[in-house]
Amino acid sequence: MVPVPPAAPDPPVAPVPPAAIATRGLTKEFGRRRVVDAIDLSVPRGAVYGFLGPNGSGKTTTIRMLLGLARPTAGVIELLGVPVPGRAPEVLGRVGALVEGPAFHPQLTGRANLARLDAADAHADPATSAARIDAALARVGLGPARDKRYRVYSLGMKQRLGIAAGLLVRRDMLILDEPTNGLDPQGTREVRHLIGSLADDGLTILVSSHLLSEIEQVCTHLGVMRQGRLVAQGPIGELRAAGRSRIRVVTVDHGRAADILTGLGAGDVRHEGTAVTADAGELAPEDVVAALVHGGVGVREFGMVASTLEDVFVSLTGEGFDVSG
Amino acid sequence: MSAVSAWVRLLGSELWLALGRRRNQFGLAVLAALPVLIAVAVAMSGSGGGGGPNFVGAITDNGIFVALAGLAMELTLFLPLAVAVLSGDTIAGEAGLGTLRYLLIVPVARTRLLLTKYVALVIESLIGALTVAVAGVVSGAIAFGLPPMTTLSGSTIGMPEALGRLALAVAYVTAGLAALAAVGLFISALTEQPIVAMVATTGIATLMWILDSIPQLDVIHPWLLVHHWTAFGDLFRDPVFTDGIVSGLWLALGYVVVFLAAAVAVFSRRDVTS
Numbered sequence: 396m397v398p399v400p401p402a403a404p405d406p407p408v409a410p411v412p413p414a415a416i417a418t419r420g421l422t423k424e425f426g427r428r429r430v431v432d433a434i435d436l437s438v439p440r441g442a443v444y445g446f447l448g449p450n451g452s453g454k455t456t457t458i459r460m461l462l463g464l465a466r467p468t469a470g471v472i473e474l475l476g477v478p479v480p481g482r483a484p485e486v487l488g489r490v491g492a493l494v495e496g497p498a499f500h501p502q503l504t505g506r507a508n509l510a511r512l513d514a515a516d517a518h519a520d521p522a523t524s525a526a527r528i529d530a531a532l533a534r535v536g537l538g539p540a541r542d543k544r545y546r547v548y549s550l551g552m553k554q555r556l557g558i559a560a561g562l563l564v565r566r567d568m569l570i571l572d573e574p575t576n577g578l579d580p581q582g583t584r585e586v587r588h589l590i591g592s593l594a595d596d597g598l599t600i601l602v603s604s605h606l607l608s609e610i611e612q613v614c615t616h617l618g619v620m621r622q623g624r625l626v627a628q629g630p631i632g633e634l635r636a637a638g639r640s641r642i643r644v645v646t647v648d649h650g651r652a653a654d655i656l657t658g659l660g661a662g663d664v665r666h667e668g669t670a671v672t673a674d675a676g677e678l679a680p681e682d683v684v685a686a687l688v689h690g691g692v693g694v695r696e697f698g699m700v701a702s703t704l705e706d707v708f709v710s711l712t713g714e715g716f717d718v719s720g
Numbered sequence: 721m722s723a724v725s726a727w728v729r730l731l732g733s734e735l736w737l738a739l740g741r742r743r744n745q746f747g748l749a750v751l752a753a754l755p756v757l758i759a760v761a762v763a764m765s766g767s768g769g770g771g772g773p774n775f776v777g778a779i780t781d782n783g784i785f786v787a788l789a790g791l792a793m794e795l796t797l798f799l800p801l802a803v804a805v806l807s808g809d810t811i812a813g814e815a816g817l818g819t820l821r822y823l824l825i826v827p828v829a830r831t832r833l834l835l836t837k838y839v840a841l842v843i844e845s846l847i848g849a850l851t852v853a854v855a856g857v858v859s860g861a862i863a864f865g866l867p868p869m870t871t872l873s874g875s876t877i878g879m880p881e882a883l884g885r886l887a888l889a890v891a892y893v894t895a896g897l898a899a900l901a902a903v904g905l906f907i908s909a910l911t912e913q914p915i916v917a918m919v920a921t922t923g924i925a926t927l928m929w930i931l932d933s934i935p936q937l938d939v940i941h942p943w944l945l946v947h948h949w950t951a952f953g954d955l956f957r958d959p960v961f962t963d964g965i966v967s968g969l970w971l972a973l974g975y976v977v978v979f980l981a982a983a984v985a986v987f988s989r990r991d992v993t994s
Contacts, residue, residue, distance in 0.1 A: 462825045465991040487827035494825070498818025502741065514733035515826045515833075517726040560822060 413476030415440050415599040421470035423456050430456045432623040443594045445610045446603040448620030454603045458572050491561020492570040497553045501546035505556050531559040551582035568599040575609045621712045640675045645696035655690045734840035755790030755856035763863040782869050783860025790856040795949050802848050803897050804921035807904025810837040813914040815994045830988045845897035849890045875958040889952040896949045899972035902979035909987040912994045
């Protein structure tokens with residue numbers, strides 16, 4: 396009797412872990428004003444997602460809905476695969492958050508404020524409370540100030556206490572709304588370092604800001620809000636590549652160079668000092684140089700200038716990032 | 721950790737937060753001061769009598785009446801004011817401060833938070849009423865002694881029984897304040913400004929006292945919470961006259977059920993935007 400070889404097991408299909416945050420058609424209206432307009436957020440696990448947009452573009456309202464603080468007018472939210480706000484209590488324990496600035500009882504110390512939040516957590520072990528509180532405070536560098544009243548904390552310390560509140564228990568995700576708001580450059584750098592080190596621990600982090608420059612360095616992904624709409628999102632490299640390069644030709648034959656560039660189909664031809672610039676579009680630089688030389692333009696310098704991420708965002712949002720509104 | 725001990729931990733945190741506030745400690749001291757003031761004033765003038773509240777006349781006979789007079793007087797303003805201030809702190813206060821959003825994302829289920837805060841309010845009401853009674857008994861004992869007590873019906877009961885009846889009076893007063901606390905909690909759930917909630921709750925208690933004092937409106941008197949509050953005096957009749965107390969308890973229960981349900985309905989759907 397020939398033993399039947401065991402059937403080759405199906406190759407294990409790794410279940411695709413649900414995205415850390417996924418929304419579809421997420422919309423919020425206050426009266427007739429549509430503050431968040433049908434956005435489809437997609438934050439992969441392990442990402443540091445920069446949630447960018449000018450003040451008033453709907454970032455904080457979106458974050459409030461993600462955390463079950465406000466109800467969507469329409470659309471669905473899944474946080475770590477769990478629908479919110481329907482089953483929010485199941486998943487919020489895995490999410491730490493700073494929403495619209497820190498808020499604590501001014502008469503209590505940093506430690507007492509965290510003890511209060513820990514007491515509210517039905518799943519937190521009271522036996523380890525003190526140790527977890529001190530560890531969270533140490534993590535954000537507030538160890539020496541833990542017994543000072545919140546009232547005397549500097550703005551930077553308040554922000555860091557807010558982050559510490561998100562670290563009281565083990566989390567899978569942090570949602571940080573404008574954690575660098577109002578901080579000086581030193582404080583901003585510290586918060587950025589903290590975000591980087593938390594991301595190294597494997598946490599998924601969504602961090603919002605109205606200033607690209609403050610968070611660009613730590614982000615792996617970006618999403619850009621403009622007037623309630625999510626106008627772009629994706630890995631930071633893709634967004635950077637989406638920016639167009641510009642041709643820059645330094646020459647004395649401005650008119651002729653401009654004519655040739657226009658003839659090649661380059662858009663937005665401009666005279667800038669000694670140079671002529673134009674959108675490169677799909678044009679290969681070697682073809683452009685050949686055409687210019689062939690056309691008798693005296694080329695002194697030639698270059699392709701890649702647009703910066705900032706340029707990409709200015710074009711997406713239509714305004715600078717430090718515009719308040 | 722069991723669900724019960726987790727809940728007790730949250731309740732403890734609520735009480736600790738309220739009782740740890742300087743403003744509330746000061747308020748408690750004010751509640752305690754009034755019975756002392758009554759005892760001192762009556763002792764200095766050397767006689768009860770006069771047109772004061774029912775109990776004042778009997779104070780010189782027995783110190784326990786200081787506690788009863790204190791409760792009767794403080795129910796008109798100070799005790800309702802204390803309940804209004806504390807209930808204003810519960811939701812509106814935390815919303816105004818911004819701490820409400822951080823509590824909710826811990827997460828704490830909204831109904832659980834609301835009901836825990838209500839239980840804390842009831843315990844704080846009890847502490848308030850008890851403070852008045854204890855301050856009254858102590859200052860009354862020092863000024864007038866605690867001989868066997870002559871009830872309002874003229875019979876005499878021993879001090880242990882009198883203190884037992886005083887404990888029942890404190891419990892009854894607490895029930896009335898707990899009903900007002902349910903109203904206060906509901907208002908607190910409607911607003912993000914604690915001052916608004918405090919003024920509104922105090923205003924409602926005061927308005928009920930005013931309506932209760934207008935004889936032409938006697939049709940609505942049985943429905944006014946405060947109308948029944950002074951019925952605790954019936955505990956010091958012999959035999960105890962329970963009609964007023966029982967209807968007071970039923971009305972208080974009705975207020976608690978209606979306003980707690982309304983508070984839960986409002987708060988569980990409200991957007992927290994502060």
